[in-house]
Amino acid sequence: MQYLVSVIFDSAALASEEEQAAIDVFNDRLQAEGHWVFAGGLGAPSSATVIDNRGEEAMFSDGPFVESKEFIAGFWIIEAPDLDVALKLAAEGSRACNRKVEVRPFL
């Protein structure tokens, strides 16, 4: 079972050196224990473009999250047998990156 662990943050500030080091340690552990699927940091919401091609032609606009206070700053996709394991890993991830995270199952 895979879970999306979204990092929720409220500024465009990148991870500090200390945070990055902790994230690396956490990532190594995810890989060593077989939980790693993928992870990455994301640019600020101001760098996002929304495309709507449901009509006659594709419309481009700034993202709907530009004005929102909190946004997704990055994510992990992890493999875990159940939510208990996913929550424990997510709690460690939150500690490592020093930000809130949200856990959501893939369908």
Next chain:
Amino acid sequence: MSVVDARAAVTQAHHEEWARVVASLTRRFGDLDIAEEAAAEAFATAVERWPADGVPPNPGAWLTTTANRKAIDRIRRESKRDDKQKEAQLLYDDGPPEPLGAIDDERLRLIFTCCHPALAMETRVALTLRMVAGLTVPEIARAFLVQEAAMARRITRAKDKIRSARIPYRVPSAEDLPARRSGVLAVLFLVFNEGYLATGPQTDPVRHDLTAEAIRLTRLIRSLMPQDGEVAGLLALMLLTEARRTARVSASGELVPLDEQDRGAWDTALIAEGHRLVRERLAAAAAGVAPGRYQVLAAINAVHTSARDIRDTDWSQVVALYDQLVRLDHSPIIALNRAIAVAELDGPEVALAAVDHLEDRLAGYHAYHATRAELLRRLGHSRQSRAAYDKAIDLAANTAEIAYLTRRRDQLG
């Protein structure tokens, strides 16, 4: 067999077997929704069939088998639409129900799943009352003072989350157990309270099945966590409350307040057991283990159950314990109960001032108005007291309490 006897048998089976049926079906099918629906259908079938066919010799086994069949029917119906493979698997798994014996663990598993920390506290309580205690959605809605439709949605969302986020169906590991127990205890206390002050015009004022169930489950958790002070505290609190159960409602179905209860009717065995647990926790507190809220509540009840009559009650001790409690628990209901004890120690005027401070948070709670009514009566403010009784009667949902409040109101000059 008469229809009345068969109905009584179904009611009894519902009290005794509901959680077992749901737990064993959840184990087997891995889905709370299927388990709940199939269990409900099995009981509905019993209501139809038992008056004509007679009550089966082993109602629990009959209900589990019937519920299993209902669940398989539903899964077959649904799988016809998409997946023939699943159907084959189910046919292969169409074995007899789980043997008796693993029952307590099954229920505990169900409780820990319903009380999972990824669910909101109010959701855990609702889910446990539905799945474990077998309360109906309207009963749970009343216990929470919310609309039935909103409660039904809350329970459905919880089941969806358990399924799609894969909340595991198991008792937590020894390492996680202490952290997970607080949520479970809060839920059990609420179940106990629903039994102790049952709501609804069609309901017995005290539902012994619920209080007994809460006590049974708390005992079970104590056997698993014998060193846990709060588990011991909650069990003591429940026992000391349950001990007064029969004295609490009169023959005419009216609530009897503590000061009017026949103390000779209290259950001395339950009181002795409760006092033993409180002494055990007092010894731990003396050794430096800070007591939690259930232990303090149990100690308050130990003071009450140690008194020969209401005048013999050590009210300064009760108020001192409430002072300790308000530091642990900021609930306005605790503050209200503290004020009731203060009335005995410092008089109704001091207590009324404290109660009036709680209006913002408790204006929708019947006990707030009942307490005001009583204090106003003692102060001789009959007109205001009557108005407060009216509000309390309007908001109260327990038949015995309504009867008591009505009599008190009508006794006003």
